[in-house]
Amino acid sequence: MTRAEEFQELRPLLFSIAYRILGSVGEAEDAVQESWLRYAASPTAPVSAKSYLSAVVTRISIDVLRSARVRREEYAGPWFPEPLLADPYQDPERSAELADSVSMAALLLLERLSPLERAVFVLREVFGFGFAEIAPAVGRSQAACRQLAVRARRHMDAGRPRFDADRRDGERLAGRFLDAFRNGNLDGLRELLAADVRLVADSGGKAPRWGEGVVGAANVARTLAALVGPFTRIGGTVQAHRVNGQPGAIFRDRDGRVVNTWTLDVAGGRIQTIRTVLNPDKLGHVGPVADARAVLREAALARRAAG
Incomplete structure (x- = not known):
C-alpha cells in the first residue's frame, strides 16, 4: 500500500481526532492536510502509519487549540463548536463513546480542559489508544499522560451530560x-x-441572536411558536437532521441556503437544551x-403583515 493509500484509509480517524480536540470542522480539515504534508515529506516510513499520523495530527491540533484559546475567550456571545453532520470515523465497538464524545455538550465540556488534557482524553477515552502511543503524541512521559488522563x-465525569439511554426514544421525542x-x-x-430548558445561540456577533439566554418551558415555547410562522411564510424550511450525533435540525431559506442549525439535548423524556449555531x-x-439578518428582517415584516 502506498503512503497516499494509507493516508486516505486513515483520514476519517485523523479528522475525528482533530475535530474532538479543536471543535472546528475547518481547523480539523487543515490539521489533517498538514499531517499528510508531513507524512509525505518524511524520509523514512514509520513502523505504524496509524500511530505516526495520529501523533502528528494530535500535535498539530494541540498547537492550533492553544492559539485558538485567546480568540474563543474574546468571542462575542456564547461559543459553540462548528456543527458536524456526520462523523466520518466508524467503529462499532466504540460507537457509543464516539457518539457521546462528539455531542455539543461534551465538546463544550472538553473546552474546560487544558489542551494536553483534552488531547489525552480524546486519544485514551474515545479512541482507546494506549499510553505508549499517547506519550510521544503529546510530548510527555507515560506516567505524566496517566495523570493527565485521570484529571481529564x-x-x-463531574459535568458529563446525561442523554436518554435509548437513542431511538430520543429521536422519536425530537421528531x-x-x-x-x-x-x-x-x-x-x-x-x-x-421545566428549566434553555435556548442558547452562537451568532459570534455576525448574525441575530436567536434565543440567546431564553430559559424555562413557557418562555422557550412562546419564543419558538412566535418564530416558526413568519419563517415558514417567507419560504423557510426546517429539516430534521442528526447534528453532532444528536437529534437536530437545519434551517434553510426559500433558496435552500443554510440559516442555522439546532442540536437538541434529550434526557428524562424532555428537551433539556436547544443550541443553535447562527455564525455564518x-x-x-x-x-x-x-x-x-435579512431572513429575520423579512420574517419580522411577514409577522407584522399578518397582524
Missing part, C-alpha cells in the same frame, strides 16, 4: 418536538420541554449560507 476524566414546532403548537411544544463562519461546510 475527573473533570469530564414530535419538531412537528409541534413546524405547526406552531404552543401546548405541544411546552409539554415536550423540560461556522456553517459554510453545511452548505451555501443565507444572510440570517
Whole structure:
C-alpha cells in the first residue's frame, strides 16, 4: 500500500481526532492536510502509519487549540463548536463513546480542559489508544499522560451530560418536538420541554441572536411558536437532521441556503437544551449560507403583515 493509500484509509480517524480536540470542522480539515504534508515529506516510513499520523495530527491540533484559546475567550456571545453532520470515523465497538464524545455538550465540556488534557482524553477515552502511543503524541512521559488522563476524566465525569439511554426514544421525542414546532403548537411544544430548558445561540456577533439566554418551558415555547410562522411564510424550511450525533435540525431559506442549525439535548423524556449555531463562519461546510439578518428582517415584516 502506498503512503497516499494509507493516508486516505486513515483520514476519517485523523479528522475525528482533530475535530474532538479543536471543535472546528475547518481547523480539523487543515490539521489533517498538514499531517499528510508531513507524512509525505518524511524520509523514512514509520513502523505504524496509524500511530505516526495520529501523533502528528494530535500535535498539530494541540498547537492550533492553544492559539485558538485567546480568540474563543474574546468571542462575542456564547461559543459553540462548528456543527458536524456526520462523523466520518466508524467503529462499532466504540460507537457509543464516539457518539457521546462528539455531542455539543461534551465538546463544550472538553473546552474546560487544558489542551494536553483534552488531547489525552480524546486519544485514551474515545479512541482507546494506549499510553505508549499517547506519550510521544503529546510530548510527555507515560506516567505524566496517566495523570493527565485521570484529571481529564475527573473533570469530564463531574459535568458529563446525561442523554436518554435509548437513542431511538430520543429521536422519536425530537421528531414530535419538531412537528409541534413546524405547526406552531404552543401546548405541544411546552409539554415536550423540560421545566428549566434553555435556548442558547452562537451568532459570534455576525448574525441575530436567536434565543440567546431564553430559559424555562413557557418562555422557550412562546419564543419558538412566535418564530416558526413568519419563517415558514417567507419560504423557510426546517429539516430534521442528526447534528453532532444528536437529534437536530437545519434551517434553510426559500433558496435552500443554510440559516442555522439546532442540536437538541434529550434526557428524562424532555428537551433539556436547544443550541443553535447562527455564525455564518461556522456553517459554510453545511452548505451555501443565507444572510440570517435579512431572513429575520423579512420574517419580522411577514409577522407584522399578518397582524
